[in-house]
Amino acid sequence: MNAIVELKDISISFSGETVYDRLSFDIRDGEFLCIVGQSGCGKSTLLRVIGDLLKVDSGKVLVGSRPADQAWDEIAYVFQSPRLLPWRNAEENVVLGQQLRFGRSRSRAEMLERARSLLELVGLGKDRLKMPAMLSGGERQRVSIARALAVEPRIILMDEPFSALDVMTRHRMRAEIVDLWRKTGKTIIFVTHEVDEAIELADRIVVLSSKPTKVRSIIEVPQDRPRNLEDPALRAMHDQLRKLIGDPSVH
Numbered sequence: 001m002n003a004i005v006e007l008k009d010i011s012i013s014f015s016g017e018t019v020y021d022r023l024s025f026d027i028r029d030g031e032f033l034c035i036v037g038q039s040g041c042g043k044s045t046l047l048r049v050i051g052d053l054l055k056v057d058s059g060k061v062l063v064g065s066r067p068a069d070q071a072w073d074e075i076a077y078v079f080q081s082p083r084l085l086p087w088r089n090a091e092e093n094v095v096l097g098q099q100l101r102f103g104r105s106r107s108r109a110e111m112l113e114r115a116r117s118l119l120e121l122v123g124l125g126k127d128r129l130k131m132p133a134m135l136s137g138g139e140r141q142r143v144s145i146a147r148a149l150a151v152e153p154r155i156i157l158m159d160e161p162f163s164a165l166d167v168m169t170r171h172r173m174r175a176e177i178v179d180l181w182r183k184t185g186k187t188i189i190f191v192t193h194e195v196d197e198a199i200e201l202a203d204r205i206v207v208l209s210s211k212p213t214k215v216r217s218i219i220e221v222p223q224d225r226p227r228n229l230e231d232p233a234l235r236a237m238h239d240q241l242r243k244l245i246g247d248p249s250v251h
């Protein structure tokens, strides 16, 4: 499979402290990649580097074979908190994402139609006119996923998108994101501090070391989805990942 993101020997320091020390790995086109590692090892920073919100001190970041600063149109973000405008209803929030990306090159009617079909896709067809305050946490996060899809990225960067949700909703959202990933064929790069979440979702799991951060291991998860985390092979993977991460606060 072709690489859609290539990180080559990237190094970053903040105020003299090295975060990445020649970190390298590739992300495959269309894969669901999870990134795990100790708190503060640089998982979120990696998404900012791929999304060109942060420059590297040295090394190369290629997105779709282009330097990251020329590839912003390939990417959309879903953050831990949905970041919706409270005075715009669900569909207008999805329209706004498109206005910011496409400006006047796309008509309002087109943007509205796309917003509606994506809200339908994420299960909010009937809620499209609700204001964010009238939506549950999971529903708000679904709006932010629809907003990300609306700008037609090839890659969606997700930074612990379900960690603020209650346990039941979190489990449902995991199943939904796998379903959406299958339907849309996007590449998903998903940061999590929950080992089981990574095992449930990923094609591959990148385990980062603590700082100065390198790739400690890349683990393939070949099992069909939906996955039963009680499967002995997945239990063993869970233990292996926890050992590799080496942090008691990572579940």
Ligand SMILES: Nc1ncnc2c1ncn2[C@@H]1O[C@H](COP(=O)(O)OP(=O)(O)OP(=O)(O)O)[C@@H](O)[C@H]1O
Pocket (backbone or CB within 6 Å): 014, 015, 019, 037, 038, 039, 040, 041, 042, 043, 044, 045, 046, 193
């Ligand atoms: N703009 C910045 N200025 C200074 N230090 C920064 C900046 N951004 C990140 N860092 C530092 O870089 C390191 C990596 O941060 P990052 O948020 O990427 O970690 P993380 O693995 O996502 O952590 P967590 O799991 O706790 O969310 C941390 O030590 C953090 O303090």
